[in-house]
Amino acid sequence: MTMEIKFDEKGLVPAIAQEARTGAVLMQAYMNQEAYDKTLKTGYAHYYSRSRKQLWKKGETSGNIQKVVSVSLDCDGDCVLLQVEQTGGACHTGEYSCFFNLVQENAKVANSSLLYELYDLIGDR
Amino acid sequence: MTMEIKFDEKGLVPAIAQEARTGAVLMQAYMNQEAYDKTLKTGYAHYYSRSRKQLWKKGETSGNIQKVVSVSLDCDGDCVLLQVEQTGGACHTGEYSCFFNLVQENAKVANSSLLYELYDLIGDR
Numbered sequence: 001m002t003m004e005i006k007f008d009e010k011g012l013v014p015a016i017a018q019e020a021r022t023g024a025v026l027m028q029a030y031m032n033q034e035a036y037d038k039t040l041k042t043g044y045a046h047y048y049s050r051s052r053k054q055l056w057k058k059g060e061t062s063g064n065i066q067k068v069v070s071v072s073l074d075c076d077g078d079c080v081l082l083q084v085e086q087t088g089g090a091c092h093t094g095e096y097s098c099f100f101n102l103v104q105e106n107a108k109v110a111n112s113s114l115l116y117e118l119y120d121l122i123g124d125r
Numbered sequence: 126m127t128m129e130i131k132f133d134e135k136g137l138v139p140a141i142a143q144e145a146r147t148g149a150v151l152m153q154a155y156m157n158q159e160a161y162d163k164t165l166k167t168g169y170a171h172y173y174s175r176s177r178k179q180l181w182k183k184g185e186t187s188g189n190i191q192k193v194v195s196v197s198l199d200c201d202g203d204c205v206l207l208q209v210e211q212t213g214g215a216c217h218t219g220e221y222s223c224f225f226n227l228v229q230e231n232a233k234v235a236n237s238s239l240l241y242e243l244y245d246l247i248g249d250r
Contacts, residue, residue: 003226014139014153023148028139028204043231070230074223075216079153081224091200098199099206101128105195106168122247 005036006077013078017045017058017090019097020069020083022119026090027098029058031080043068045082064088096120130161131202138203142170142183142215144222145194145208151215152223154183156205168193170207189213 007013012030019026029047031039034055038046045058045066059065066084073080091098132138137155144151154172156164159180163171170183170191184190191209198205216223 003228016141016150016153018148018150023143025141025143025150025206028141028199040229067231068229069232071228072224073226073228074153075218075220075225076223077226079223081150093200095200098201098204099197100200101198101202103128103196103198104165104193106192107194 003073003077005073005080007033008078012048012050013080015045015047015080015082017066017082017084017086019086019090021085024097025099026066026084026086026096036080039068039082040071045084059087062088062092064090066090128198128202130198130205132158133203137173137175138205140170140172140205140207142191142207142209142211144211144215146210149222150224151191151209151211151221161205164193164207165196170209184212187213187217189215191215 005013011032013036014028015031016028017026018024030050031046032048035046035048038055038057045068047056047058048054049056065087066082069083069085071080071082089096091100130138136157138161139153140156141153142151143149155175156171157173160171160173163180170193172181172183173179174181190212191207194208194210196205196207214221216225
């Protein structure tokens with residue numbers, strides 16, 4: 001499959017990092033061409049910081065790096081999905097995933113999330 | 126948790142839809158305030174189409190609706206994660222997930238390895 005990546009008018013694409021081992025969505029950030037190329041070349045997730053206006057290797061200061069398992073593009077090439085092996089928490093708050101603000105829960109779905117929670121809990125000790 | 130949602134200068138936030146039952150990341154689209162409100166109120170995923178410049182109920186024409194299981198915001202409130210029960214394929218191409226363009230695969234990770242890691246983790250104590 002030879003899908004071309006399509007950057008927006010700012011030269012960015014949204015990128016989603018998903019923990020390959022648990023399926024948990026960890027964070028969403030942005031990549032420019034350089035970040036995308038470095039991610040592919042080095043095997044570690046790189047993003048573009050819109051606030052600091054610079055390339056950013058995830059975990060460069062915190063140590064919470066993301067080893068890239070796979071890189072995929074969506075159907076129209078304007079979003080990147082990284083499957084990663086996350087070291088430590090993905091979130092700058094220290095949380096495992098950035099998506100810890102639950103706004104609404106309509107149902108409990110029997111997936112293996114309990115197992116993931118257990119994994120986190122034990123991992124934190 | 127009372128995180129406020131933060132729309133960008135265009136009044137949009139990226140939204141990620143994840144299949145609640147499998148953990149698969151299905152698609153990434155955008156929401157404006159109206160799409161976000163309708164999603165919360167109706168329990169079905171609504172997005173804002175940037176090309177058609179209008180509110181869009183996912184599956185309205187295809188029937189491939191997304192029943193919302195949970196809605197979460199990330200740490201800084203500028204990205205939405207929907208856990209959904211997807212009817213049919215999420216992608217307009219008919220694919221299950223929009224992220225079918227595999228660009229790079231560095232490793233095979235067995236998702237079930239979680240159990241073994243957990244076992245090891247506990248065993249190590």
